[in-house]
Amino acid sequence: GQQLNQSPQSMFIQEGEDVSMNCTSSSIFNTWLWYKQEPGEGPVLLIALYKAGELTSNGRLTAQFGITRKDSFLNISASIPSDVGIYFCAGSIYSSGTYKYIFGTGTRLKVLA
Amino acid sequence: GAVVSQHPSRVICKSGTSVKIECRSLDFQATTMFWYRQFPKKSLMLMATSNEGSKATYEQGVEKDKFLINHASLTLSTLTVTSAHPEDSSFYICSALLGLVGAGTQYFGPGTRLTVL
Numbered sequence: 001g002q003q004l005n006q007s008p009q010s011m012f013i014q015e016g017e018d019v020s021m022n023c024t025s026s027s028i029f030n031t032w033l034w035y036k037q038e039p040g041e042g043p044v045l046l047i048a049l050y051k052a053g054e055l056t057s058n059g060r061l062t063a064q065f066g067i068t069r070k071d072s073f074l075n076i077s078a079s080i081p082s083d084v085g086i087y088f089c090a091g092s093i094y095s096s097g098t099y100k101y102i103f104g105t106g107t108r109l110k111v112l113a
Numbered sequence: 114g115a116v117v118s119q120h121p122s123r124v125i126c127k128s129g130t131s132v133k134i135e136c137r138s139l140d141f142q143a144t145t146m147f148w149y150r151q152f153p154k155k156s157l158m159l160m161a162t163s164n165e166g167s168k169a170t171y172e173q174g175v176e177k178d179k180f181l182i183n184h185a186s187l188t189l190s191t192l193t194v195t196s197a198h199p200e201d202s203s204f205y206i207c208s209a210l211l212g213l214v215g216a217g218t219q220y221f222g223p224g225t226r227l228t229v230l
Contacts, residue, residue, distance in 0.1 A: 030215050042119070042206045042221035043157070050216065088156065092215045099215030101147070105156050 006089055006104030013079055014112050021107040022073040023089035030099070032065050032072040033090045037106075043088055047074070081111050115141050117209045119222030126197055127230055133193045134225045136207030142187035143209035147219065148180070151204045163190040197229045 006023045013019055023032075031050050035043035047058050049065035049072060056063055063074045072091070076083055089104040116139040126132050136146055144165045149157040161182050162170040169182035179201075181193040190209075194201055204226055208219040 031218070033218060035221070040204075040224070040226070042117075042208075042224045045114070045218065045220060048218045090219070094215060101159070101219060103156050103159075 004089065004091065004102045004104045006107055008107055009105065010108035010110070012110045012112060015080060017079055019076040019079050019083070019109060020073060021087060021089075021109075022071060023091070023104045024071040025091070025093075025102075026070065027093050027095070028069045029065075029072075029091035029093050030069075031092045032063070034061075034063050034072070034074045035088045035090065036085045037088060038085045046087075076109075079109075079111050081113050084109060084111050115209070115211050115218075115220040117207065117220045117222040119207055119225050121225060122223060123226045123228075125228045125230065128198050129196055131193055131195045132197055132227060133191055134205055134207070134227075136190045136192070136209065136222050138188045138209040138211075138220070141209070141211050143190075143211065144187060145210040145214055145217075146184060146190040147208045147210070148182060148190070148192050149206045149208070151206060151224075157206060160192075194227065197227070199229045202227055202229045 004025050033048050034046045037043040047056050047063040052069045053067050054065040060077045086106045086108050088106050092099050092101050118137045120135045146163040148160045151157050160175045163182045163184040165184045171177045184190040206224040208221045210217045
């Protein structure tokens with residue numbers, strides 16, 4: 001089946017540092033979505049990408065839809081303690097006559113003050 | 114932004130009882146909603162796709178008679194866990210799709226923590 005490889009799985013960083021995480025696949029995606037989830041809550045949409053090459057920012061967050069449509073990255077600049085959480089990428093692909101949404105395994109971010 | 118609510122946020126029930134979870138899109142209409150299950154420290158596992166006015170599409174391995182889904186309106190989908198057992202204890206999350214399937218954006222509810230005693 002289709003897989004979405006998300007890396008890194010987890011990372012500890014110092015407050016103020018920049019963070020980068022990415023998702024790759026062998027499949028071509030129609031959309032890429034980035035979410036953040038905190039314990040006991042549902043994922044919250046951070047950035048949505050709809051076109052290959054699209055680069056979108058949301059405050060300190062920047063994400064890009066890869067040109068090949070098989071990857072995407074999320075950058076967080078000048079991290080702060082409240083950035084702690086699990087970040088998921090997700091994308092939609094067309095397979096077997098239908099669209100499916102696939103989620104990455106998540107990147108667990110811990111920020112040290 | 115698009116808001117999705119879920120009710121209840123937490124539920125504790127006895128083994129053998131049924132539990133209904135509601136998912137509502139508050140400020141948009143959603144022809145398609147999704148139901149996920151999430152285990153501790155794991156990613157979301159898609160259980161089924163709920164389509165307004167038609168039968169839900171279940172993922173492989175998910176028992177449709179166990180997890181009943183009803184999408185009776187463009188703003189409401191319900192998941193009923195029938196004859197719940199302790200192994201059904203989990204975090205259940207719904208999402209509503211804003212836009213067309215494949216090109217739209219999923220907005221998630223806050224989740225429901227189910228504990229079956």
